[in-house]
Amino acid sequence: MLGRWLWxxxxxxxxxxxxxxxxxxxxxIVLFIRVPTIAEPYWYGDEAIYLTLGNSLRAGERxxxxxxxxxxxxIYYFALFSGSQFGFxxxxxxxxxxxxxxxxxxxxxxxxRKSQRLxxxxxxxxxxxxxxxxxxxxxxxxxxxxFALLGILAFRQTRLYQAxxxxxxxxxxxxxxxxxxxxxxxxxxxxxxxxLATLTKVPAIFDFAIFFMVGWFVYVEAVSRAKxxxxxxxxxxxxxxxxxxxxxxxxxxVFVGWLSVILISIVYYFLRGSLPQYxxxxxxxxxxxxGSWNPQFPSALIAFFFTLKGKVLLFGVWVYILTVLHxxxxxAFLFASSWLGLTLFAATLSNRPYPHYFLQVFPAxxxxxxxxxxxxxxxxxxxxxxKNGVLLCETDSTKPVIEAAGTFIxxxxxxxxxxxxxxxxxxxxxxxxxxxxxxTQQISWEEYRDQFNPVLKDNYQVAKILRRSPDMEVxxxxxxxxxxxxxxxNPVGRFTVAFHIDDFNAYQETITAIEAKKPTLVVxxxxxxxxxxxxxxxxxxxxPNSEYPTMTVWRRSTR
Numbered sequence: 001m002l003g004r005w006l007w008x009x010x011x012x013x014x015x016x017x018x019x020x021x022x023x024x025x026x027x028x029i030v031l032f033i034r035v036p037t038i039a040e041p042y043w044y045g046d047e048a049i050y051l052t053l054g055n056s057l058r059a060g061e062r063x064x065x066x067x068x069x070x071x072x073x074x075i076y077y078f079a080l081f082s083g084s085q086f087g088f089x090x091x092x093x094x095x096x097x098x099x100x101x102x103x104x105x106x107x108x109x110x111x112x113r114k115s116q117r118l119x120x121x122x123x124x125x126x127x128x129x130x131x132x133x134x135x136x137x138x139x140x141x142x143x144x145x146x147f148a149l150l151g152i153l154a155f156r157q158t159r160l161y162q163a164x165x166x167x168x169x170x171x172x173x174x175x176x177x178x179x180x181x182x183x184x185x186x187x188x189x190x191x192x193x194x195x196l197a198t199l200t201k202v203p204a205i206f207d208f209a210i211f212f213m214v215g216w217f218v219y220v221e222a223v224s225r226a227k228x229x230x231x232x233x234x235x236x237x238x239x240x241x242x243x244x245x246x247x248x249x250x251x252x253x254v255f256v257g258w259l260s261v262i263l264i265s266i267v268y269y270f271l272r273g274s275l276p277q278y279x280x281x282x283x284x285x286x287x288x289x290x291g292s293w294n295p296q297f298p299s300a301l302i303a304f305f306f307t308l309k310g311k312v313l314l315f316g317v318w319v320y321i322l323t324v325l326h327x328x329x330x331x332a333f334l335f336a337s338s339w340l341g342l343t344l345f346a347a348t349l350s351n352r353p354y355p356h357y358f359l360q361v362f363p364a365x366x367x368x369x370x371x372x373x374x375x376x377x378x379x380x381x382x383x384x385x386x387k388n389g390v391l392l393c394e395t396d397s398t399k400p401v402i403e404a405a406g407t408f409i410x411x412x413x414x415x416x417x418x419x420x421x422x423x424x425x426x427x428x429x430x431x432x433x434x435x436x437x438x439x440t441q442q443i444s445w446e447e448y449r450d451q452f453n454p455v456l457k458d459n460y461q462v463a464k465i466l467r468r469s470p471d472m473e474v475x476x477x478x479x480x481x482x483x484x485x486x487x488x489x490n491p492v493g494r495f496t497v498a499f500h501i502d503d504f505n506a507y508q509e510t511i512t513a514i515e516a517k518k519p520t521l522v523v524x525x526x527x528x529x530x531x532x533x534x535x536x537x538x539x540x541x542x543x544p545n546s547e548y549p550t551m552t553v554w555r556r557s558t559r
Contacts, residue, residue: 195258215250365414511537541556
């Protein structure tokens with residue numbers, strides 16, 4: 001009896017593995033690429049902030065009231081759920097695997113040939129996992145990408161998306177949309193998933209906007225078809241009114257799904273008694289953050305294009321070009337180039353040169369690159385050597401030429417943006433070479449650790465001292481959240497780093513918190529400008545306990 005049950009379940013497992021072999025292979029590839037992340041020390045600042053806030057939430061502190069950072073809340077709850085850097089890395093790996101599988105499914109809508117899908121998939125996997133653009137770190141973009149791709153997969157099931165892929169399909173009337181439970185549910189789910197992406201990081205709003213771009217192109221196609229049968233453009237607009245109503249209704253349902261998730265978060269923080277702080281720090285502070293960085297550009301014109309107005313203008317011009325020439329572009333290009341434009345807008349919202357901001361761009365970029373390569377391959381196949389060595393090429397339309405020009409514009413814009421913002425990707429070969437030396441015992445773990453950040457040697461020694469303290473809270477003056485995360489201690493006061501205290505001019509608030517909590521240990525980073533009033537307080541209440549090249553540990557005096 002037991003043998004029969006085991007055999008039956010073994011057969012089910014065998015059938016499942018056979019059916020999903022390729023997807024399982026994708027998961028294994030992602031796991032293999034990300035193996036070195038397991039061995040990494042606590043070295044990455046943003047990740048340490050997430051883990052520190054996760055620890056504080058676990059201790060019962062209220063987000064945005066007792067402990068503060070400037071992002072929407074989900075990333076901190078992911079860190080809370082993870083419990084450690086290892087858990088957080090595994091959660092990031094799981095999110096990337098889900099994103100990879102979702103992206104592969106999406107590619108089936110745009111590429112008939114497996115070779116095209118495979119090429120786009122390789123680009124996606126490499127750029128979202130390798131350290132070049134911090135793909136190995138579970139940043140907010142990692143989880144935004146997962147929610148966005150899942151949202152697009154849900155949107156694939158809707159009549160609106162299907163009308164985009166197949167313009168011959170008639171859009172349903174508004175009355176049908178209301179009655180069609182299945183279509184409505186998928187619209188709501190797609191909006192809700194984009195809402196979760198937004199609650200992970202605000203720039204995900206630009207991923208959400210791709211739904212509206214799809215709706216726009218469906219309407220443009222409807223007007224174009226109507227114009228073929230009508231005399232004037234105004235008559236064509238009138239003839240396409242029913243299509244417009246259907247599109248607006250479906251996008252309205254998507255928006256309701258998105259808004260519902262945002263409203264749930266607002267109600268939650270209202271019930272927690274922290275709604276004003278959530279709005280200030282979790283939502284509105286992002287606008288302040290986006291405008292606080294002012295890079296230098298070669299000319300006033302280029303500087304204008306990196307302002308909000310300039311970006312809106314450039315994206316508007318691009319949408320106009322896509323609209324006018326939409327019949328000359330494939331659906332893959334219309335979708336991917338619009339999406340890339342939106343995500344590039346998101347990545348440059350603050351004009352900061354951080355590589356991980358551009359992770360959001362890579363799903364769309366992978367599709368664009370695959371289109372470009374296929375155009376080149378197709379062109380070569382259609383060219384034959386003629387007399388005198390001249391290459392003669394045949395083409396049945398101008399479509400490949402126009403689409404090739406479009407891909408050139410899109411890719412060039414991204415490369416120019418990276419250059420103007422001085423985005424410096426991390427070295428990939430050195431990263432894997434270091435891990436190989438560690439794995440083969442050519443270097444010790446301490447030697448491996450110290451390659452990531454010069455402060456880590458001191459951090460790991462000081463963390464041992466902090467862990468021995470009975471206090472759950474310590475105060476670290478400086479930009480060293482790594483020490484909080486490594487020691488498992490929570491910050492005294494609301495802030496994890498000195499630059500937040502500087503930004504909010506919270507010097508007196510911080511000193512007051514130290515005086516009230518009276519932590520046993522205080523750490524002062526030597527490269528940090530002194531906190532007004534801190535040294536005087538330390539000299540009267542504390543004694544220097546340990547001295548390190550990068551920091552001093554003060555212990556509360558028993559006098």
